[in-house]
Amino acid sequence: MSAMLRLDAFLPYRLSAASNAVSKVIASAYQRRFNLSVPEWRLIAVLREVGESTQQNLVQRTFMDKVAVSRAAERLVQRALVRRTEDESDGRARLLSLTRKGRTHYDAIAPEARAYEKRLLAALSADEVAALHAMLLRIQNAATALEEAARESNAQ
Template sequence: MSAEISALRRAPKVADGHLVLDDYLPYRLSVASNAVSRLIARAYEDRFGLTIPQWRLIAVLAEDGPMTPGAAVARTAMDKVTISRAAQGLIRRRLLAREAHEADGRSHRLALTDEGARLHAEIAPLALAYEAALLSGMTPGEVAAIKLLLGRLEAAAIRLSGDSPAS
């Protein structure tokens, strides 16, 4: 077993009765996630004028098609306010449209406009290039392991919280 994997498997250290953050997995996940998000956010903001929530909403709608704001909340794990603000900004830029919901007249669906779909098609290859650059120092097996373990961590967190999984 490599030293890196061995270090990941050990329990967080406690120094003088206090948790050592650098050995605490939830902290490390948060720091890593924030670093990756900041890197990518700069690129999307500078080049396309998009926030991370706006890009996530565009990506989900491009992949899954029109959906209600509630479905977008479940799919992205972002809160209602974040989805609403992202949608409003994208609607103002004519990248997103609100459509009537056929089954529920009180609700609406969010859908990409043609311009939004074109923007997605332009950004998606860049997003994949960022992912490739981030993972370039890892073997395919390590990448697969990270994806598997992140899925297991997410499932455990959902199970422990009592929340229902995102659909």
């Protein structure tokens, strides 16, 4: 019995279970209320923050895949929430930014998003929340470091 591992005390499982439960409720709220997918909402949130950005930059900031960014961007452009322009200094790149309509959308969504977050975190103190965020970041970094290591030992 040396090897016993309880699934529900196993970090990757706990993390995935919590994340799935949260994603599910959040995603369905965005869908129902604003007809936005989570990736779409993420682009809007970052664009509101940074103003104007290449897709590549959005990839880095959101940790989303470039394909996901491309698809979300396309849909947002179609819905006129985002404007896509040429990048003068690099012919391959496209610059994305929110339209007025996109900003209005953001302004409607953000308070609701925060209200959801508040309800999810209702059982935690401010200190706990801060500690949680820091731990999640450290774990994410450890995971990406592990991944790099695995990749290298594979490529060798």
